[in-house]
Structure formats: structure tokens, C-alpha cells
Amino acid sequence: MQWETVIGLEIHAQLATNSKIFSAASTAYGAAPNTQACAVDLGLPGTLPVLNEQAVRHALMFGLAVGADIAPYSVFARKNYFYPDLPKGYQISQFDLPIVGLGKLDINVDGVTKTIGVTRAHLEEDAGKSLHEDYHGMTGVDLNRAGTPLLEIVSEPDMRSAAEAVAYVKMVHTLVQYLGICDGNMQEGSFRCDVNVSIRPMGQEAYGTRAEIKNLNSFRFIEKAIAHEVERQIDVIESGQSVVQETRLYDADKDETRSMRSKEEANDYRYFPDPDLLPVEISSALLEQMRDKLPELPAAKKQRFQQQYGLSDYDAEVLTAQRALADYYEDSVSRVANEEKLVANWVMGDLSAGLNREGLDITDCPVSAERLAGLVLRISDQTISGKIAKRVFELMWGSIDSADTIIDREGLKQISDSGELEKMIDQLMADNMSQVEQFREGKTKVMGFFVGQLMKQTQGKANPQELNKLLQAKLKK
Amino acid sequence: MYNQSLKQLSTGLRNKAFSSVELSHYFLQRIKRFDGDLNSVITLNEEAALQSAAQADKSISMGEAGLLTGIPLLHKDIFCTEGLRTSCGSKMLDNFIAPYNATAVEKLAQAGAVMLGKTNMDEFAMGSSNETSFYGGVKNPWNLQTVPGGSSGGSAAAVAARLAPLASGTDTGGSIRQPAAFCGITGIKPTYGRVSRYGMIAFASSLDQGGAMAKSAEDAAIMLQSMSGFDEKDSTSVDRPVDDLLAHLDRPIKGLTIGLPKEFFSDDLDAGIAEKIEQAIDAIKSAGATIKEISLPNINLSVPAYYVVAPAECSANLSRFDGVRFGYRCEEPKDLEDLYKRSRGEGFGDEVKRRIMIGAYVLSAGYYDAYYKKAQQVRRLIQQDFARAFKDVDIIASATAPSVAFAAGEKKDDPVSMYLSDIFTIGVNLAGLPGMSVPCGFVDDKPVGLQLIGNYFEEARLLNVAHQYQQLTDWHLRVPAGYEQE
Structure with a gap:
């Protein structure tokens, strides 16, 4: 039997705000446990939530970027369940009236463009963290993360392979960073996702029963977890059993998924509108104002890079994957005439290799765009050869000297006489x-x-x- | 001294007839002398009170005193008070000391009022007789065999016995007005959003509203003036200037139209009470007001709608009391589930558990539409009823409660009959309107309350009518027997 995989995704993007979604406490990562949880975050009696306007603006930016319907009127709801890292015994989220409605996003796999539906995106608060180690059989609770603003981005079940799912996640990851609404840091949990996977016989229209795999925090894990889950479901069905609707956890060490809870054990969250918060009303004037402020989005930037700089599809894709990288490239390329491809090669080659080697972000690159341009200029005017340029670049990496200073000092000028x-x-x-x-x-x-x-x-x-x-x-x- | 108006007390302080320390000491002594029987005050704040009284005396000497500077008061134990236990009448919070003041408490403290202590209440404000308190029931000073009403029963009994000139209260379905009526004092619940809910432990967030309890409309106006106003810490508080409540008190009420909802004057109303209400209406009429019969056709749905909405909200509001971070925790929990079940099972009383269960039920999958959603629709109908009525009338009047204070224990095991004691007050909360209760006579030597309901943000008008009525009557000056000694 030929099987078709059907995948839908829920992405949790932590919104880049200074304070929490309903309190004034800081959202900075890595503080000592429970030092960034104020009375509101602790759910002390009598405290009340007050909505962070910045979080709303971030959600709107995302909605505009995926061409979504923005709800003129959206409502916060309480999602009720008990857990020690959920201080109030309910999470403030959005339920039937989310702020961002139906939108879409294009992805590219092996040169083929596909449109993925974005069902909705809603605002909610994060829970704290339960720490099960180091407490001698007890559990520690750190509420620093409690109340951190999240945007939950839900896709349609439009993806048909792990590769498409990863391409979609990467696209969203790129987009939220472009918009400046999420730092995209997957290690720190700022960007994580749940994957819904089902299979069906090729050609069948009805969906199969899905399993949800929770809390995947790297692109590689997403790919592996889906691959594993698809195999598992095929085995289950082909051995005459049926897939049960359940939540599963991916174990990266063992490369397998295992059951967390079934549908029958699922909570009844008893959602209802939070009476402590007023509905959020978005005027069309605000939307227009924000639309004008939207930055150039990845797809548009990629297309422009191909046209304006004559770059290949691949080069344009790599250079626009990060807004800061694209900015770096444009800054550099503007300083050297007619060397678009050469600058691209340097940015994607030695420069990226150096950043990878040292685990640095482009924003922390020791060689500025201006200094790189100075180097490329000397290759371009044949002062040095490409091979010598690699030596010069290495010396630039460890200093603040310009290419010219280094060429002079080291006597590296090319002999063309x-x-x-x-x-x-x-x-x-x-x-x-x-x-x-x-x-x-x-x-x-x-x-x-x-x-x-x-x-x-x-x-x-x-x-x-x-x-x-x-x-x-x-x-x- | 105990029966002096706030203005008289304030004048006395300014003229140095007595100091705030003396005044505070005087009322603290009254609490010690009389409250043994009443059980209206559950936490005394003696030392800190005398310190803030001394501070108030300094302000008075420096000529910086307002009307509330140096005036003693009590807070319902639902308002968080920094450094002083806030129990909400529950074993669950018997050990809870908030690290902050409720906004209403803070505002009154800023105005110079001296907090003598915290008053007893129904557990988490759930009750109409003050019998659900972990600290035991409160007795009605007019008749110790009867209840003071609830949930602000401690505040009402304390003011009635003149243990303090003022006390704060909260009103979710009648919890200021009904005990005010049972204890023969004046109580006002303002428009929803007028007094900040920050630091006021939530029962039903969309209905809860803090207010003032006092001997007279004038005293209540002074207190409410100080409590009111926009608070950025409460998203449901309304950003709109507060009227000068005191300035409106003396306006004539000639030409006002008072509406009497026919649904509130049916045969169900106790005949004795009906007579007192009619007399009160006649007095208001004699001051020049016009009387008009009106109809609130959906008001009979208010009790059932309330007993869906309020428990639903409370079931979530009370989830934070889980034994994890603060409040009561059971001994030696076996595991997480045991911790939750026993902490909550042992920490909450029966009425609270009953409402949490009702609330969880009406919100559960498959029942939400039939109960919660339907109740919200009913709520809108009731709001519309009032909106329509206020096109024709300025104030709506009725009895505050269908009976006078009932005997302790009488309705304790009959929740539905207990719930029906709020039948005239609940609609006001569902609509978010301001309402108050004013003493208007006695039936069987027990006080009767006249309820006055105003349109949104018309507290000034409401207090104006109440004050004018109190110029014509002296019911509000009556003191229960045994409490008249200085």
C-alpha cells in the first residue's frame, strides 16, 4: 500500500517584549529561579492581568505578514488545568476568537513552491518550568517563564512530507525574526513546535487519525520525529491495528516517540472568556499604520536579491534566510562596484564558516560589512589574489585593522609589475x-x-x- | 461619640476636641467590649492603627487634613492588606499575608483613614448570612439570634454596633446591600469598574465590586469618593473622572422620577416589608419626586443566570488555591494529586466547594452552551431591561431583601432558599449598575432596607436621593439596644 503523510503544525513563538504579557516583570532569559516572577505572575490573590500592548502589536505584525484576517474584536479565554508550574490554575489564552485568523505562507522544497495555510495565530501566556532533577524525589518550580508572551501559530494540515514540514517551520522561523517579534532561539525555547502527523492511503481524501508530537525544538528533531512517527503509524496499520489519537513525546536520545496521554485522558479545559480582561479591539487605522511599517519580507527580499544582484536562487535563499545576514550582505555589496557574486561568495563562504566555527551570530561578526567590502575591493582591483585574500581575512578576523592596513603591513600586495x-x-x-x-x-x-x-x-x-x-x-x- | 457623623468627627479632629489616637483608641475599645458576641472583626490591627492615627494627628496639626484623615475604619477581609493577614474568611488563607495593599485600601490609607482591623465575611464572599466563615458566624446586633446577612456581614454588623464609623464591603450579588439592610445601615455598591478590584480577592470577576458601608449616605459618599477612580492595575476599571459625590448630596430631588418595578412588588414580598417600602417611597414623593411603575420583564431570570455565571468564574478564580505557593497545604502529601485534593478538600468549606463544582460543571464540554452561554444571553436581556427602564426613570426603588434578618441556621442547609434572599439585588450586579441600601424602618424590631438603583456612573444621583431621604427620616441614626453606651 502506498501511504501519504499529512502534517499540521503548532508553533509557539515567544514574543520579544521586555516585560511579560500580563505583568511588568522582565522576560530576560537565564535569571536565577523565581527572581523574575512578580505578584501577578505568582497568581497571588487579588492580583489582576493587564495586557502588554507590545505583544498585541507583535501578533498583528505576524498576521499582516502572512496576509491573514485580523480580528477587529478578539477575546482572551481561560484554559483551566492544574499543574504546579501554572500559578493561577488556568492559562490565559485565546480560544474561539483569536487575534489572527486565516492566512498563508509559501514554502519552497526542491525548487517547487507550495502554499501552506495558516489557520490562526493567538496570544497566550507561557507557564513556568518544573524541574524534576536535583530535588531528591521532589519537583522544583521556576516561575520566571510564567507569563512570557507566546504567539501560537497553527497551520492547516497542508504538508505532505517531513521536508515540507521543516521548510514551513524554517519559513516561520525566518519570518518572525524578520519581523523582530521573536528571537528565534530554539535552544532557549523561544521557538518550539508541536507536530500533528497522520497517514492515509494515497488518493484517499479523508484524513487518518493523528498523533500529536509535543515540544520539538530543533529542525533536525522535527524531521526525525516525523520520519519515525510515519513509520510507526504504517507499522500499526499494516499489522491490522489502528492509530489512536494521542499526544506523544519525541525522545531524541532513543530517536523514538512514545505515548504521553490518549484522547480519553485529555483534559476538559473548560475554556471561557477571561472576565479580568477586556476584549481586544483593533481599528483599521492601526492596521494601516502597522502595514506601512512592515519590513520587506523574506520572499520579496529573495526575489529582489536575484533581480538586483543577479544572484542564483540558492545564493539568494541563503543570504535572505536571516534578516541580519541579508542586511550585512547589502551593506557590504553597496561598497564595492560590480562584485555582487564575489561578495556573496565571501559572506556565504569564509565569513559564515568563521561564524559557525565560533558559534557567533552575524550580528556579532568580528569583521564588519565595511571591512569585508574593503577586502573584496582589493581582490577586485587585483591588489591581492583570492588566495592571499584568505590570509588577509584571517588576520582581519582577529584584529580591527582594515584589509589595506594588513596588506601593507604584511607586504602582501600582488606583484603585477x-x-x-x-x-x-x-x-x-x-x-x-x-x-x-x-x-x-x-x-x-x-x-x-x-x-x-x-x-x-x-x-x-x-x-x-x-x-x-x-x-x-x-x-x- | 459613636453616633457622630463623619463630618462631625472630622471637625472634632480639626478642632482638637479629640485626637485621632484617642478616636482610634475609643473604637478599638468598643470592638473589644462588644465584639465578643458579634464576631464581626477577625483581625485587629491595634498597634499599626495607633501608629497611623499618630501620623494622622501630625497631618491634622500641619493643616493637611482631608475629611478622612484620622478617621478609623474596618476593611472586609477580602481586601489585601500589606503585612496584615487577609483570610477571605477561609481556612485556605488563614496563614496568608499579602505583600501589597489592595488599591481601595491604599487609596483610603492615602486619604489618612486609620485601619482598625479586618471584618468577618462569608468564605470567599460566598453566602448571604455570614455563616460560611471559617472564623464562625457573625451575629446581628439588632437580634443576636439572627444573621447579619452576607457576605459583608462583619462590616455591616460592626458599623451597626458602631464599632467603627466606616467599613469597606464587596458586592457580587448583593453582599453589601443585603447585610446593610439586615443591619440597618447604609451601603453602596458603585457601578462595575468604578472601584478598582486590584487586591480584592476575586469571587466572580465580572460581578465583584467594592463599596462603602456607613451609618448614612453622607458618610458613605465621603468614603466612596476616596475609594473610586481608574486604576491601571485593573483592566476592568473605567477611566473616567469621579463625580464630586459630596457636592451633589444637597441637590433637591424635586422632579426626579422614581421607578418601581412591578416584578419586585409581587405577592412574594413580605407584607410588613412592603408597607415600609411604600412609606419610604411616600417620603421621597413628598420631597417632590414622581413615582412610576415600570417593568423588568426578565428580572425573574437573574437568580438562575447568576448561579451559573458566578460559580463558573469562581471555579477558575479559586484554582490558584492549590497548596503549592501560598495558603493552606495538607500534611504529608503522598503525591501531586494528593496535595491538590487534600489541600483543597481540607482548605475550602462546603459552600465554596459546592460553587466550584457547579462552576466546573457549567463550563464543561457539552454543557457550556446550555448553561454558561445561555446565562450570558440572559444577562444581556437583563441589562437591556434596565436600559429601557432608565429611559423613563432616574432611579429605581425596591426592597433590598425579600425578608428581614432570618434566624441563624434557618437556611444553612437549604442553599436554594438562601440564594433567593438575593433575589432583588442580583440583577444589579448582572447589569453592572450602581445600587445601594438605606434603612427605612423595622419589622418585628428588625431593620428593613430600601434599595435604590441608579444608571451607570450615577452614584452621585443615588447618594443624593438617599441623603435627601435621610434628611426626612432618622432610621439611619437608630442604634441597636445595648450598643448605646459610650
Whole structure:
């Protein structure tokens, strides 16, 4: 039997606000436990939530970016359940009237563009953290995260493979960072997702029973968890059983998913409108004002990079995956004429490799866009060769010096003066007459010997084009 | 001294006839002398009160006194008070000391009022007789065999016995007005959103509203003036200037139209009470007001709608009392579920548990539409009834409660009959309107309350009518026997 995979996603993006969604406590990550939980976050009696306007604006930005219907009137609801890291015994979320309605997002897999529906996006508060280790059989509760604003982004079940799901998650990940509404940090849990997976016989219209895999926090885990879950479901069905609707947990160490709770054990959350908060009303004037302030979105930027800079689909994709990287590229490329591809190669090559090696973000790059442009300019005007440029770049990485300063100081300027090169070639040919003979007998491979010797003599500084031209001429004589 | 008006007391303080320390001491002594029987005050704040009284005396000497500077008062134990236990009448919070003041408490403290202590109440404000308190029932000073009403029964009994000139209260379905009526004092619940709910422990958030309990409309006006106003910490508080309540008191009420809802004057109303209400209406009429019969056709649905909405909200509001972070925790919990079940099972009383269960039921999957949603629709109908009525009348009047104070224990095991004692007051909460109760006579030597209901934010008009009525009558000056000694 041929099976088709059906995937829908729920992404939780932590919104980049200074304070929490319903209190003035800080949202900064990594503070000592329970030092960033105020009376409201602790759910002390009599305290009340007050909505953070910034969180609403962030949600609106996302809605506008995916072309969604923005609800002129949305409502916060209480989702009731007991857990020690949920101080009030209910989570303030949105239920039947979310702030962002139906929208869509294009993804690209193997050159094919596909549109994925965004069902809705709603605002809610995060819970705290339960810490099960180090407490001698007891559980510690850290409420610093309680009340952190989240945007839950729910997709339609429009994805048909793990690759499509990952492409969608990456697209949302890129988008929220572009919009500046989420830092996208998956290690710190700022961006995490739940995946709904089901399978059905190819060609069947009705969906199969789905399983939800909770809390995946890396692209690789998403891919592996889906692959594993699809196999599991096929095994279940092909062995004559049926898939049960349940929540499963992905264990990255064992690379498997296991059951957390079934539908029967699921909570009745008893949602109802939170009477402590007024409905959120969004005027069309505010929406227009925000629409004008939307930054250029990834898809548009990618297209522009291809047109404006003549970059390939691949290069444009890589360079626009992060807004800061795209900004870096544009800053750099604007400072050197006609070297769009060369700048792209440097940004995607040595620069990205350096950042990866040291685990740095582009915003913390030790070589500024201006300094990189200075380097590319010297390659462009043939002051140095591409090979020497790599040495210069390494020296730039560990200093604040410009490419020019380093080239001067290290004497790395390319030897393009034909008189000087000719002298060296003449001497070399005189010293190696047998190789000259071989060349003239047709063994053109010995060309490499001469180039190598001359590069050695000049410590790589000979202009390779010039050197080749002169050598060819002299050897052929 | 105990029966002096707030203005008289304030003048006495300014003229140095007595100091705030002396005045506070005087009322503290009255509490010690009389409250043994009444059980209206559950926490005394003696030392801190005398300190703030001394502070008030300094302000008075420096000529910086307002009307409330140095005036002693009591707070219902539902208002969080920094450093002083806030129990909400429950074992659950018997050990709870808030690290903040409720906004209403803070505002009154800023105005110079001296907090003598905290008053008894029905547990989590759930009750109409003050019999559900963890600290025991409160007795009605007019007749110790009867209840003071609830849930602000402690505040009402304390003011009636003149243990303090003023007390705060909260009103979710009649919890200021009904005890005010039973104890023969004046109580006002303002428009929803007028007094901040911050720091006021929530029972039913969309209905709860803090207010003032005092001997007279004038005293209540002074207190409410100080409690009211927008608070950015409460999203449901309304950003709108507060009227000068005192300035409106002396306006003539000639030409006002008073509406009498026919549904509130049916045969169900006790004949003795009906007579007192008619006499009160006649007095208001004699001051030049016009009387008009009106109809609130859906008002009979208010009790059932209330007993869906209020428990639903309370079932979520009371989830935070889980034994994890504060409040009561059971001994030696076996595991998490045991911790929850026993902490809540042992920490809450029966009435609270009953309402949590009703609330969880009406919100559960499959029942939401039939109960909660339907109740909200009824609520809108009731709001519309009032809106229509206020096109024709300025004030609506009725009895506050269908009976006078009933005997302790009489309705304790009959929740439905207990719930019906709020039949005239609940609609006001569902609509979010301001309402008050004013003493208007006695039946069987027990006080009767006249309920006055105003349109949104018309507290000034309401207090104006009540004050004018109190110029014509002296019911509000009566003191229960045994409490007249200085």
C-alpha cells in the first residue's frame, strides 16, 4: 500500500517584549529561579492581568505578514488545568476568537513552491518550568517563564512530507525574526513546535487519525520525529491495528516517540472568556499604520536579491534566510562596484564558516560589512589574489585593522609589475633549462612547475593571470 | 461619640476636641467590649492603627487634613492588606499575608483613614448570612439570634454596633446591600469598574465590586469618593473622572422620577416589608419626586443566570488555591494529586466547594452552551431591561431583601432558599449598575432596607436621593439596644 503523510503544525513563538504579557516583570532569559516572577505572575490573590500592548502589536505584525484576517474584536479565554508550574490554575489564552485568523505562507522544497495555510495565530501566556532533577524525589518550580508572551501559530494540515514540514517551520522561523517579534532561539525555547502527523492511503481524501508530537525544538528533531512517527503509524496499520489519537513525546536520545496521554485522558479545559480582561479591539487605522511599517519580507527580499544582484536562487535563499545576514550582505555589496557574486561568495563562504566555527551570530561578526567590502575591493582591483585574500581575512578576523592596513603591513600586495615578473621568469628558465626543453617538446604539464616555483619565490604574491600570460609567452618562444 | 457623623468627627479632629489616637483608641475599645458576641472583626490591627492615627494627628496639626484623615475604619477581609493577614474568611488563607495593599485600601490609607482591623465575611464572599466563615458566624446586633446577612456581614454588623464609623464591603450579588439592610445601615455598591478590584480577592470577576458601608449616605459618599477612580492595575476599571459625590448630596430631588418595578412588588414580598417600602417611597414623593411603575420583564431570570455565571468564574478564580505557593497545604502529601485534593478538600468549606463544582460543571464540554452561554444571553436581556427602564426613570426603588434578618441556621442547609434572599439585588450586579441600601424602618424590631438603583456612573444621583431621604427620616441614626453606651 502506498501511504501519504499529512502534517499540521503548532508553533509557539515567544514574543520579544521586555516585560511579560500580563505583568511588568522582565522576560530576560537565564535569571536565577523565581527572581523574575512578580505578584501577578505568582497568581497571588487579588492580583489582576493587564495586557502588554507590545505583544498585541507583535501578533498583528505576524498576521499582516502572512496576509491573514485580523480580528477587529478578539477575546482572551481561560484554559483551566492544574499543574504546579501554572500559578493561577488556568492559562490565559485565546480560544474561539483569536487575534489572527486565516492566512498563508509559501514554502519552497526542491525548487517547487507550495502554499501552506495558516489557520490562526493567538496570544497566550507561557507557564513556568518544573524541574524534576536535583530535588531528591521532589519537583522544583521556576516561575520566571510564567507569563512570557507566546504567539501560537497553527497551520492547516497542508504538508505532505517531513521536508515540507521543516521548510514551513524554517519559513516561520525566518519570518518572525524578520519581523523582530521573536528571537528565534530554539535552544532557549523561544521557538518550539508541536507536530500533528497522520497517514492515509494515497488518493484517499479523508484524513487518518493523528498523533500529536509535543515540544520539538530543533529542525533536525522535527524531521526525525516525523520520519519515525510515519513509520510507526504504517507499522500499526499494516499489522491490522489502528492509530489512536494521542499526544506523544519525541525522545531524541532513543530517536523514538512514545505515548504521553490518549484522547480519553485529555483534559476538559473548560475554556471561557477571561472576565479580568477586556476584549481586544483593533481599528483599521492601526492596521494601516502597522502595514506601512512592515519590513520587506523574506520572499520579496529573495526575489529582489536575484533581480538586483543577479544572484542564483540558492545564493539568494541563503543570504535572505536571516534578516541580519541579508542586511550585512547589502551593506557590504553597496561598497564595492560590480562584485555582487564575489561578495556573496565571501559572506556565504569564509565569513559564515568563521561564524559557525565560533558559534557567533552575524550580528556579532568580528569583521564588519565595511571591512569585508574593503577586502573584496582589493581582490577586485587585483591588489591581492583570492588566495592571499584568505590570509588577509584571517588576520582581519582577529584584529580591527582594515584589509589595506594588513596588506601593507604584511607586504602582501600582488606583484603585477611585468618587468619584475619577467626578470624572475628569465632567471628561473635559465636555472631549469631541462624543464624548458620538456615544455617545448609538448609536455605542457611542466607549466605547473614554473608557476609553483614562482609563487614560492613571491610567497604567493605574483598576480596569477599576469604570471601565466608572461610564462606562456616566454616558454613558447 | 459613636453616633457622630463623619463630618462631625472630622471637625472634632480639626478642632482638637479629640485626637485621632484617642478616636482610634475609643473604637478599638468598643470592638473589644462588644465584639465578643458579634464576631464581626477577625483581625485587629491595634498597634499599626495607633501608629497611623499618630501620623494622622501630625497631618491634622500641619493643616493637611482631608475629611478622612484620622478617621478609623474596618476593611472586609477580602481586601489585601500589606503585612496584615487577609483570610477571605477561609481556612485556605488563614496563614496568608499579602505583600501589597489592595488599591481601595491604599487609596483610603492615602486619604489618612486609620485601619482598625479586618471584618468577618462569608468564605470567599460566598453566602448571604455570614455563616460560611471559617472564623464562625457573625451575629446581628439588632437580634443576636439572627444573621447579619452576607457576605459583608462583619462590616455591616460592626458599623451597626458602631464599632467603627466606616467599613469597606464587596458586592457580587448583593453582599453589601443585603447585610446593610439586615443591619440597618447604609451601603453602596458603585457601578462595575468604578472601584478598582486590584487586591480584592476575586469571587466572580465580572460581578465583584467594592463599596462603602456607613451609618448614612453622607458618610458613605465621603468614603466612596476616596475609594473610586481608574486604576491601571485593573483592566476592568473605567477611566473616567469621579463625580464630586459630596457636592451633589444637597441637590433637591424635586422632579426626579422614581421607578418601581412591578416584578419586585409581587405577592412574594413580605407584607410588613412592603408597607415600609411604600412609606419610604411616600417620603421621597413628598420631597417632590414622581413615582412610576415600570417593568423588568426578565428580572425573574437573574437568580438562575447568576448561579451559573458566578460559580463558573469562581471555579477558575479559586484554582490558584492549590497548596503549592501560598495558603493552606495538607500534611504529608503522598503525591501531586494528593496535595491538590487534600489541600483543597481540607482548605475550602462546603459552600465554596459546592460553587466550584457547579462552576466546573457549567463550563464543561457539552454543557457550556446550555448553561454558561445561555446565562450570558440572559444577562444581556437583563441589562437591556434596565436600559429601557432608565429611559423613563432616574432611579429605581425596591426592597433590598425579600425578608428581614432570618434566624441563624434557618437556611444553612437549604442553599436554594438562601440564594433567593438575593433575589432583588442580583440583577444589579448582572447589569453592572450602581445600587445601594438605606434603612427605612423595622419589622418585628428588625431593620428593613430600601434599595435604590441608579444608571451607570450615577452614584452621585443615588447618594443624593438617599441623603435627601435621610434628611426626612432618622432610621439611619437608630442604634441597636445595648450598643448605646459610650
